[in-house]
Amino acid sequence: MCLFPEQFNNKIEGITGNRIFRLNLNGERNRYQLSIFNAMKNNRREFIKKSLIGVSGAALVPGSYNSLTGFADAPTAPELPGRVLGKTGIKTPLISLGAAETTEPAFVKAAYGEGIKIFFSATYYGEGKNEKLVGDGLKNLPRDSFVVGTAAPPDGLDNRTGLFVRTFDPVAYIRKAEESLSRFGLDYVDIFLFPYAGKKGTVQHEGVLKAMTQLKKQGKTRFTGIASHSDTEEALRAAADSGIYDVAMISYNFKIKNKDSLDAAIAYAAKAGMGIVAMKTTAGVFRNKSGPALNSDAALKWVLQNENIASIVSGMSSLEQLQKNLAMIKNLKLTEKELMDLKQASVDSEPGLYCQQCKQCIPQCPYNLDIPGIMRSYMYAYGYKNTSQAWYTLEGANLPLKPCDSCEICKVKCLNRFDIKKRITDIARIKEIPKEFLTV
Numbered sequence: 001m002c003l004f005p006e007q008f009n010n011k012i013e014g015i016t017g018n019r020i021f022r023l024n025l026n027g028e029r030n031r032y033q034l035s036i037f038n039a040m041k042n043n044r045r046e047f048i049k050k051s052l053i054g055v056s057g058a059a060l061v062p063g064s065y066n067s068l069t070g071f072a073d074a075p076t077a078p079e080l081p082g083r084v085l086g087k088t089g090i091k092t093p094l095i096s097l098g099a100a101e102t103t104e105p106a107f108v109k110a111a112y113g114e115g116i117k118i119f120f121s122a123t124y125y126g127e128g129k130n131e132k133l134v135g136d137g138l139k140n141l142p143r144d145s146f147v148v149g150t151a152a153p154p155d156g157l158d159n160r161t162g163l164f165v166r167t168f169d170p171v172a173y174i175r176k177a178e179e180s181l182s183r184f185g186l187d188y189v190d191i192f193l194f195p196y197a198g199k200k201g202t203v204q205h206e207g208v209l210k211a212m213t214q215l216k217k218q219g220k221t222r223f224t225g226i227a228s229h230s231d232t233e234e235a236l237r238a239a240a241d242s243g244i245y246d247v248a249m250i251s252y253n254f255k256i257k258n259k260d261s262l263d264a265a266i267a268y269a270a271k272a273g274m275g276i277v278a279m280k281t282t283a284g285v286f287r288n289k290s291g292p293a294l295n296s297d298a299a300l301k302w303v304l305q306n307e308n309i310a311s312i313v314s315g316m317s318s319l320e321q322l323q324k325n326l327a328m329i330k331n332l333k334l335t336e337k338e339l340m341d342l343k344q345a346s347v348d349s350e351p352g353l354y355c356q357q358c359k360q361c362i363p364q365c366p367y368n369l370d371i372p373g374i375m376r377s378y379m380y381a382y383g384y385k386n387t388s389q390a391w392y393t394l395e396g397a398n399l400p401l402k403p404c405d406s407c408e409i410c411k412v413k414c415l416n417r418f419d420i421k422k423r424i425t426d427i428a429r430i431k432e433i434p435k436e437f438l439t440v
């Protein structure tokens with residue numbers, strides 16, 4: 001692993017060869033220091049050792065999960081509380097593994113040993129390296145005992161508008177899916193998702209539907225679906241009406257502003273047979289850069305009160321997170337304290353880190369920046385402490401080198417009361433991180 005996030009100290013450090021890289025993040029003072037310097041081999045070894053210590057206190061080194069847990073090689077996984085994933089017929093545990101933050105194949109196998117059945121990755125997690133990691137973790141396990149899902153963004157899709165700006169090529173898209181299979185080391189994936197789905201014209205695009213249909217016919221995926229961060233209601237209804245998609249992965253948490261209309265769209269898709277999985281489920285608990293302000297159990301239980309949601313796709317990378325989530329799904333009743341925590345968080349005066357992805361900011365910006373994408377990057381860095389995903393998300397937003405220098409006063413009025421200029425200037429500094437430090 002070449003990038004070691006240390007946001008607990010408000011800095012990012014990495015090491016490769018005989019060089020150590022450090023980027024200090026200081027959002028309050030809006031300044032940073034970038035330095036690359038030589039290191040002695042002994043110091044380098046000690047740096048790696050310390051940097052690999054995870055949140056749970058367990059060193060994330062090969063074999064560590066096996067020795068610490070004793071269940072990584074369990075022959076049969078326990079049965080977890082679950083729901084049926086729409087017309088796929090898959091009975092999924094209420095928690096699935098979102099592997100974006102996972103750094104070791106052994107953790108994937110440990111999660112499997114504890115009863116996790118569905119594992120989601122994406123081609124843009126570490127430029128495909130995450131898919132290989134998941135495949136390595138599931139290697140030699142019975143193929144019918146787990147479900148793998150992945151997503152591949154199409155070329156030519158403008159995330160700001162949700163529409164294609166270049167001709168969609170079904171053949172090239174199928175090739176992307178084939179490359180995913182190669183990285184996983186599998187003959188097929190169970191669920192192949194079309195990400196950044198929003199507009200009806202994109203979800204029901206003739207070429208997209210053709211590619212998805214072909215992937216099924218060729219046996220490269222069992223089921224197809226969409227993943228949506230914004231314009232989700234439109235995407236859900238369009239996907240359900242198409243009759244092609246089987247699954248939808250959507251942003252859903254207690255901070256959403258349009259709960260009633262979104263729930264109606266979810267019910268519409270579920271009635272059409274689509275299986276619904278929820279992502280960004282704890283996004284609302286992040287109040288500021290220091291991390292969560294309330295117990296994430298409350299946020300996760302809130303999501304699962306909607307019985308049309310079959311499973312939560314939870315980003316996990318430590319045994320502590322895994323065990324905490326597994327304990328949570330055994331009793332979904334919200335306690336009085338959890339209800340009070342959610343109520344307090346809902347009226348919190350702080351804007352927090354979660355962006356609603358409403359896109360109302362885009363036409364307000366004179367430079368038409370992909371502000372929703374930039375805000376997702378900000379949340380990945382300061383909320384999820386996932387610097388790698390923050391870097392790749394920002395790369396996809398095509399942020400200029402000095403994005404806000406031309407504006408003395410920001411003209412964007414954010415629904416969530418974000419200081420847009422300050423946040424963009426802050427997260428833009430992550431572009432200083434050399435790409436090689438992000439490989440896993």
